[in-house]
Amino acid sequence: MESIHVIIADLSQLTRTGVSAILRQFGYPTSCREIMHPDRLTDYVFKNHNTLLIISNSFISKCSSDQLRNLTARTRYLFKILIRDSGTLLLPIHTFNEIIEPEDNDKIIFRKLEKQLQGLLKPFTAGIVQEEISDREKEVLRLVAMGFTNKEIAEKLFISAHTVITHRKNITSKLGIKTIAGLTVYAVIHKLISPDIVN
Amino acid sequence: MLIHSKMKLAEVIHLNYHLLQIISRFGINLGFGDKSIEHVCRDYFIDVDFFLEILNSYHNKDYFPQKHLQGFSVGLIVEYLRKSHEYYLHTKIPEIEQLLQRLSDSYPEETRETYQLIDKFFTGYKLELSDHIQREEHKVYPYVFSVENAYLARNPTVEIVSSIHNYSMDDFEEEHDNVEDKLYDLKNILIKYLPLPADPRLCQAVLFELFRLETDLNDHARIEDKVLVPKVKYMEKWILEHFNA
Ligand SMILES: [Fe+2]
Ligand SMILES: [Fe+2]
Numbered sequence: 413m414e415s416i417h418v419i420i421a422d423l424s425q426l427t428r429t430g431v432s433a434i435l436r437q438f439g440y441p442t443s444c445r446e447i448m449h450p451d452r453l454t455d456y457v458f459k460n461h462n463t464l465l466i467i468s469n470s471f472i473s474k475c476s477s478d479q480l481r482n483l484t485a486r487t488r489y490l491f492k493i494l495i496r497d498s499g500t501l502l503l504p505i506h507t508f509n510e511i512i513e514p515e516d517n518d519k520i521i522f523r524k525l526e527k528q529l530q531g532l533l534k535p536f537t538a539g540i541v542q543e544e545i546s547d548r549e550k551e552v553l554r555l556v557a558m559g560f561t562n563k564e565i566a567e568k569l570f571i572s573a574h575t576v577i578t579h580r581k582n583i584t585s586k587l588g589i590k591t592i593a594g595l596t597v598y599a600v601i602h603k604l605i606s607p608d609i610v611n
Numbered sequence: 612m613l614i615h616s617k618m619k620l621a622e623v624i625h626l627n628y629h630l631l632q633i634i635s636r637f638g639i640n641l642g643f644g645d646k647s648i649e650h651v652c653r654d655y656f657i658d659v660d661f662f663l664e665i666l667n668s669y670h671n672k673d674y675f676p677q678k679h680l681q682g683f684s685v686g687l688i689v690e691y692l693r694k695s696h697e698y699y700l701h702t703k704i705p706e707i708e709q710l711l712q713r714l715s716d717s718y719p720e721e722t723r724e725t726y727q728l729i730d731k732f733f734t735g736y737k738l739e740l741s742d743h744i745q746r747e748e749h750k751v752y753p754y755v756f757s758v759e760n761a762y763l764a765r766n767p768t769v770e771i772v773s774s775i776h777n778y779s780m781d782d783f784e785e786e787h788d789n790v791e792d793k794l795y796d797l798k799n800i801l802i803k804y805l806p807l808p809a810d811p812r813l814c815q816a817v818l819f820e821l822f823r824l825e826t827d828l829n830d831h832a833r834i835e836d837k838v839l840v841p842k843v844k845y846m847e848k849w850i851l852e853h854f855n856a
Contacts, residue, residue: 588796588799598800
């Protein structure tokens with residue numbers, strides 16, 4: 413299943429820790445990253461597709477005008493949740509998919525986060541019955557897509573070449589993709605490798 | 612239903628419009644009125660038996676008169692194969708490329724990178740296919756012509772024998788790779804994995820073309836592997852047997 417990048421952008425360590433703790437209660441495949449400086453936004457938020465950005469008002473007030481513009485752009489791959497804390501809001505309210513209010517209790521916060529996570533997951537789960545590939549297979553697939561030979565993959569993963577071949581057979585039969593070029597496209601779509609590697 | 616020479620060609624097209632691509636491959640233009648297949652073939656100097664066998668095997672997947680097809684000359688068979696190559700490279704592939712281009716343009720800027728990958732994948736496929744075709748046209752077909760010439764002249768010369776030793780149908784069989792794998796992958800990527808198609812109709816149009824091309828290529832490879840190869844093998848064998856005698 414497609415994984416979701418969650419970025420928690422807040423100046424306060426306490427808030428970041430609290431939000432990650434709530435997120436951990438979800439069974440969704442999420443990778444969570446906490447940032448405390450606006451410069452990091454460019455590194456994480458605008459590059460990854462399929463991102464849930466949880467950002468506070470006070471964090472936004474530290475952003476440059478370029479960063480603000482990037483934040484306002486609406487894409488279907490970036491969902492934004494505002495944590496409304498102190499200060500005036502520098503962005504129009506409709507920039508955000510959801511707002512966490514100071515008075516929200518943990519149940520409400522949980523529900524708001526869940527709704528956004530589901531929204532992000534929906535396009536990838538709807539109507540697709542896919543045989544799940546295992547983490548090991550994913551790792552092999554990643555290396556295949558990067559152009560490594562079976563022998564090189566075997567060495568990297570400390571397994572036999574025979575095992576690599578078995579993994580590759582399973583990957584092909586699960587995904588219905590036979591060629592390396594095809595597996596590469598799959599790997600990029602599923603963000604196992606970055607498109608730059610292909611170029 | 613088997614297509615026969617007395618049938619009107621127009622009727623046949625109504626029966627199965629996919630046969631349009633076959634008749635164009637034989638150089639037949641539309642506007643043939645109510646003429647029978649026999650008649651149209653006479654107009655265009657087409658071997659009617661061969662034409663019918665190709666129509667029928669294309670029309671009906673279970674119909675494949677292997678032995679009968681092998682009875683036709685290498686010239687006829689190769690001419691048809693060449694025409695098909697031309698059709699793939701100069702008609703089908705550009706059509707699909709255009710569709711893919713439109714598909715990739717229909718995605719929003721920030722996600723376009725992923726869809727450009729698809730274009731790239733298809734470009735890779737195109738190269739693979741044209742390499743395959745080049746090799747056949749420049750190496751394999753000239754070779755089979757020379758074998759047929761020697762066989763028909765009942766003249767197993769040193770040259771032809773050494774050329775058989777150098778490259779024979781056994782080698783072709785071995786190297787004749789499957790050009791459909793990448794198409795199969797592309798279909799699955801579009802059907803199963805491409806996230807959020809911006810324009811589903813475009814996606815469907817591409818898929819439709821890919822399915823068609825795949826079927827056509829399979830059919831084509833079947834003629835190469837099951838008709839041309841055994842036919843030329845038979846002649847190679849005759850030449851080698853009569854060289855020492
Ligand atoms: Fe061919
Ligand atoms: Fe071929």
